[in-house]
Amino acid sequence: MALSTSEVTATFGRSPAACGETTGWPREFANYVTEPIEIKPTGPLNASIRPPGSKSITNRALICAALAEGESVLTGALASEDTGVMVKALQQLGLRVSHDTSKSIIHVAGCGGELPNNRANLDIANSGTTIRFLTAMLAACRGNFRLDGVARMRERPIADLLAALAQLGGAATSENANGCPPVVVAADGLRGGQTTIRGNISSQFLSGLLMAVPYSEQPVVIDVEGELVSKPYVTMTLGVMSAFGIEVDANKLDQFVVPIARYRGCNYDIEPDASAASYFWGAAAVTEGTVTVEGLNRNSLQGDVAFCECLAQMGCEIEYADNHITVKGGSLRGITVDMNAISDTAQTLAVVALFANGPTTIKGVAHIRHKETDRVGDLARELRKLGAEVDEFDDGLTITPKTLRPAVIDTYNDHRMAMSFALAGLKAPGIVINDPGCTRKTYPNFFGDLERLINGGRLSLSENTFVRGANNDIP
Numbered sequence: 261m262a263l264s265t266s267e268v269t270a271t272f273g274r275s276p277a278a279c280g281e282t283t284g285w286p287r288e289f290a291n292y293v294t295e296p297i298e299i300k301p302t303g304p305l306n307a308s309i310r311p312p313g314s315k316s317i318t319n320r321a322l323i324c325a326a327l328a329e330g331e332s333v334l335t336g337a338l339a340s341e342d343t344g345v346m347v348k349a350l351q352q353l354g355l356r357v358s359h360d361t362s363k364s365i366i367h368v369a370g371c372g373g374e375l376p377n378n379r380a381n382l383d384i385a386n387s388g389t390t391i392r393f394l395t396a397m398l399a400a401c402r403g404n405f406r407l408d409g410v411a412r413m414r415e416r417p418i419a420d421l422l423a424a425l426a427q428l429g430g431a432a433t434s435e436n437a438n439g440c441p442p443v444v445v446a447a448d449g450l451r452g453g454q455t456t457i458r459g460n461i462s463s464q465f466l467s468g469l470l471m472a473v474p475y476s477e478q479p480v481v482i483d484v485e486g487e488l489v490s491k492p493y494v495t496m497t498l499g500v501m502s503a504f505g506i507e508v509d510a511n512k513l514d515q516f517v518v519p520i521a522r523y524r525g526c527n528y529d530i531e532p533d534a535s536a537a538s539y540f541w542g543a544a545a546v547t548e549g550t551v552t553v554e555g556l557n558r559n560s561l562q563g564d565v566a567f568c569e570c571l572a573q574m575g576c577e578i579e580y581a582d583n584h585i586t587v588k589g590g591s592l593r594g595i596t597v598d599m600n601a602i603s604d605t606a607q608t609l610a611v612v613a614l615f616a617n618g619p620t621t622i623k624g625v626a627h628i629r630h631k632e633t634d635r636v637g638d639l640a641r642e643l644r645k646l647g648a649e650v651d652e653f654d655d656g657l658t659i660t661p662k663t664l665r666p667a668v669i670d671t672y673n674d675h676r677m678a679m680s681f682a683l684a685g686l687k688a689p690g691i692v693i694n695d696p697g698c699t700r701k702t703y704p705n706f707f708g709d710l711e712r713l714i715n716g717g718r719l720s721l722s723e724n725t726f727v728r729g730a731n732n733d734i735p
Contacts, residue, residue, distance in 0.1 A: 296692050298685070299682050305544055309552075309554065309713050310553070311536040311553065312338050314338065314531050315702045321530060325525065326353075326355050327400075327471075327523050328505075328525045332368045332527070334365065334366040346394075353375050353380055370525050374401070374402075381405075385410055386410045387701075391441060397471065399445055400430075405447065406445075407441060407443045414440055416631075418439065420461055421469065422434060425455075432446075452480045453476075455480065460489055462489070462627060463488060470498070470516060474523070475520075477520075478520065482516040490627070491601050492564070504524060505521070505524040506521045532554070534556055536703050538567045538608040542612045545592060546612055550586060553584060557583060557584070575590050577590065594616045594617065594621075597623070606622050608676075611643075611683045625655055625656050626655035631674070635674070636655075638672050646669075647663055648662055649662055666690025667692070669694060671694055671698050675700070678706075
């Protein structure tokens with residue numbers, strides 16, 4: 261499935277014509293594939309790689325830079341559908357935002373909390389961070405706005421964020437009164453005060469609130485009701501806010517005291533994406549090879565580096581250095597692990613578990629059923645196609661490895677399904693990935709980078725690694 265001109269523009273921040281490409285793709289993503297591909301098994305890997313910038317940090321930095329006083333330069337910024345959607349939305353709001361994808365740099369001229377355009381109809385595609393962060397940001401400003409996206413976006417919850425904003429005087433509502441987008445914002449600022457938000461659905465609600473409420477008329481106290489999922493992402497939000505000049509009293513992540521304050525424009529360097537790195541660390545585990553991911557360390561802002569600890573429990577050797585993390589694969593054993601804090605890597609671990617001795621149980625991830633797809637139910641379905649015995653329960657699943665068989669993997673327009681299941685094909689023959697182009701959401705050139713990794717840093721585009729346009733009639 262090829263992308264339309266508008267989708268290309270949203271993904272890469274510029275139109276096909278601006279790229280000078282008749283194919284409709286920017287030159288730097290020439291290896292992007294949209295037809296099914298079959299992954300060919302390889303031997304033990306021995307390579308290093310630096311993944312592109314973190315999507316989560318890029319979109320947080322864009323919000324802070326947009327609200328800031330002065331200009332910001334974001335280096336190492338990710339070029340993907342999710343970040344492209346955020347950039348385009350900010351541009352529609354009248355902000356001066358330019359993204360040089362060839363250099364991974366975004367320039368943002370902050371608006372100081374006063375949006376140039378006070379009316380906009382924003383297409384958010386299927387970017388959860390964008391709709392949740394922008395809804396909160398727009399509620400803190402002034403104007404009339406509507407945010408909508410693809411069909412799946414209209415199924416993704418946002419009611420808890422809308423309720424928390426209402427307690428602060430915000431006027432943001434679900435257009436269809438079902439707690440999901442489209443969202444309509446009739447903004448006249450936030451008065452501040454105290455609000456409560458549930459923590460068990462998505463930490464993005466809390467992150468959106470935190471970044472927006474410094475622009476309220478009064479200081480804000482946010483109380484978290486119940487268990488907070490994905491806590492490292494909230495810590496990440498606080499770190500980005502601090503870099504732009506605003507400190508929050510976090511009080512063990514169950515209550516947040518946010519002052520009246522203004523972000524200051526700055527130069528901000530974005531780490532490589534640790535969620536993306538999990539696929540390469542997982543590749544080392546599956547192939548019993550050695551892979552080094554550059555640009556990350558044990559103390560990185562992103563909690564997903566803790567995925568390496570899961571691999572260590574399974575039998576891999578981990579080496580932490582100041583500017584890289586290396587995983588050396590070995591004989592794998594099944595484990596039981598709570599992945600609530602690093603749930604974006606749950607699919608990766610589930611695929612690695614196919615090659616372990618004994619069952620692996622992943623728990624604490626009920627909230628990932630509300631992501632791009634049901635990342636528990638659909639994950640279980642695809643694992644069973646490969647021959648695994650899978651016991652699915654409310655907040656996770658148990659994978660018992662069996663003899664693997666060839667299969668065509670459906671990806672449900674979920675980038676993480678495509679990238680995770682690609683690892684299975686590095687070890688087992690006959691693994692075909694449908695719609696690999698869905699990785700455009702966060703990692704458009706994933707399969708090109710995977711091929712470089714397999715070929716020791718060289719991109720061969722050969723039949724030895726992937727079969728493009730693979731036959732998807734495998735039983």
